[in-house]
Structure formats: structure tokens, C-alpha cells
Amino acid sequence: MKIAVIGGTGLIGSQVVNYLNAAGHQAVPHAKSTGVDVISGTGVEEALAGADVVVNLTNSPTFDEASPAFFQTSMDNLLAAAQKAGVGHFVILSIVGADQVPELDYYRAKVLQEKILAGGPIAYSIVRATQFMEFMDAVLSWTADADTVRLPATPIQPIASKDVAEAVAEVAAGDPLNGTRNIAGPEVFSLDELGRITLAHKDDNRTVVTDPTAGMFAVIKGDALTDKNAHLAATRYEDWLS
Template structure:
């Protein structure tokens, strides 16, 4: 199959392309650097031409109130071009619990992206992933003050980017789900425990303290950021990934 990977040069996209090529597909990466701009529409029609599948892995440049406009415009342009081009399957990467945390602008924006895809005429698949292991250090940095890291006890189920890419490639090369699949790592931790595990592995001198009001994940209630009972579980454990 010919698969157009929009956002195909990023952390996930570049690995998705490699996985698809290894499976014998013609995977073509597209991004701003290759002349494809989902906001202006430049190069979009050409990018999806003759593609059997389109995978959209682009992301908003900000996580604030401007993010809904990004996903509205980018999805409108991509869906319109793909419908005209006769694309048979569109895949997007979203977030587990994205419709359960309306307090976060970015989560509302990703939920909007899902809704636009569902409303179109193209058969689709939505892959919702839990939080990336690669972003745990950045998450800690948001609430670090000197040698103290304040983190809430929000349960997370971190997944490695390599596992995300493999699972996205599998979905993209299969039949449309016309629905959503959760993918998640094998372990569930309170975020404050993830902080302690990370600091211990890095020999970091910081101290983690529990603060259930700290950071963006503090607004997530209960287990909304954990994969559902039918989630596909990735093999990589967080401690193994750290080592």
C-alpha cells in the first residue's frame, strides 16, 4: 500500500515510516520541511494523491487556547484533500482520556480533531496513546523549583514512543477501525512515583514532593489517563526504558 505520513519526520512519524517500509509498504513522509503545510493547504493535495492511507501525526505548536484553531484548520484541509483524492483510510494519533479532561485546552483541541475525522466520509482509525515515556522529564520540569519537584498522584501508564510508532503502523496497514483503540504501557504509576523512579535512575539530586495541585495533570480525575480494559498493551516497561 501507499501510505502518506503527514508529520512523518517527527519523533513518532519517522519511526512509523520505518516500520511501514519494513513491512513492505510505500510510506512517504510529509512535513513542513517537505513543503506540506496543513494550515495554508500548500502541498496537501499533492501529498495525499494516490495514497491508499493517510496517517496524520502533526501537532499544534502550542498547547494553549490557540490549539483548537490549529486542529480545526489542519483537519479541514487534510480531510477535504483526502476525500477528493479518494483516500480509503485515515489514521490519527490522539490521547487516552482526551474527552475526559475538558479543563485542558489541548485536550479539548484533540477531541475536536477526533470529531472532525468522525464527521468526514473517509473510513478512519483513531489511536489513543497514554503519556509518552520520552516526555516524563519535561513533565517534571514544569513543576520543579530548585531542588524540589512537585507532582500530583495522578495515575499514568507511560508508553515508549517506539511502541507507539509500531502500533500506529500496524493500525495504518490494517482495515479501518471506524472507531478508537487505546494503546498503553504495561505499568501504572502515580505521577509522583514516576518522578522518584526517574530521579533515582538518573542519579538526580532533586526531591519529589506530593502536590495534587501541581502541573497540568493535576486536573485529571481518577483513572481517566489510563488505558481502558480493552487497551493494547505495549511491551516496554518504564524502568527498562530508563536503563
């Protein structure tokens, strides 16, 4: 099976390509660096020509109010090219709980992307993942100073990127879901607790202060970043840290 992986050189995309090729498929990575621009449309038709499946892992360069326009334009261009090429299955990666957090521009943008795909002309699959373990350092940096890191107690169920990539590859190689599969890590933490575990592992002596107003995830109420009914990956956070 020939599979075009758009955004195939990034954190998830490069691993998806490796998993698919190891399984005997012909997975081809495409990105700006390979001459494919999903906004201008340059190289998109050529990238999708002859593909049985398209996996779109491109991401908005910003997480602000400009992100919906990125997903609208990129999905319009990719869907038009996929339909022209006769692609039979279109896969995207989204976020668990995105529809529950309309306060965040980026989450609204991901919901828009899902709606565009579901309303489009091609059989589809949406894989929704919880927060990547690899992003924890960035989360810590948002509200840190020399002595403290301020984090809310928002529940979070982190998943390793390799587990995300494996799930995306599995879905891409299968029949279209025409729906959504949620995936998550095996453990739920409060974000402040996860911060303390991370700093302790790094021998970082900064103090984590629980602050319900700190950082992007402060606006998230309840357990929007977790899903007890999701397909659970195997990698535990402390094992990943090690």
C-alpha cells in the same frame, strides 16, 4: 500500499515511516520541512495524491486555547485533499482519556479532531495512547526548582514512543476501524512515584514533593490517563530508562 505520513519527520512519525517501509509498504514522510503546510494548505494535495492511506501525526504548536483552531483547520484541509485523492483510510493519533478532561484546552482540541474525523467522508481509525515515556523530562521541568520537583499523585500508564509508532503502523496497514483503539504501557504509576524513579535513575538528588495542585496533570481526577482495557505494549518503564 502507498501511505502518506503527515508529520512524518517527528518523534512518532519517523518511526511509523520506518515500520511501514520495513513491512513492505511505500510510506512517505511529509512535514513543513518537505513543503507541506497543513494550515495554509500548501503542498497538501500533492502529498496525498495517489495515497491509499493518510496518517496524520501533525500537532498543534501550542497546548493552549489556540490548539482547537489548529486541529479544525488542519483536518479540514487534509480531509478535503484526501477525499479528492480517493484516499480509503485516514488515521490519527489521539490521547487516552482526552474526553474526560475538558478542563485542558489541548485535550478538548484532540476530542475536536476526533469528532471531525469521525464525521468526515472517509473510513477512519483513531489510535489513542497514554502519555509517552519520552515526555517525562518535560513533565518534571514544569514544576521544578533547584531542590525539588512538585508532582501530583495522578495515576499514569506510560508507553514508549516506539510502541506507539508500531501500533499506529499496524492500524494504518490494516482495515479501517471506523472507531478507536486504545494503547497503553504495561504498568500504572502515580506521577509523583514515576518522578522519583526517573530522578533516581539519573542520580538526580532533587526531592519529589507530592503536590495535588502542581502542573498540568493536577486538574485530572481519577484514572483518566490510564486504561485497563487498552492494548498493552511490552516496554516497561525501567527497561526503557535503561
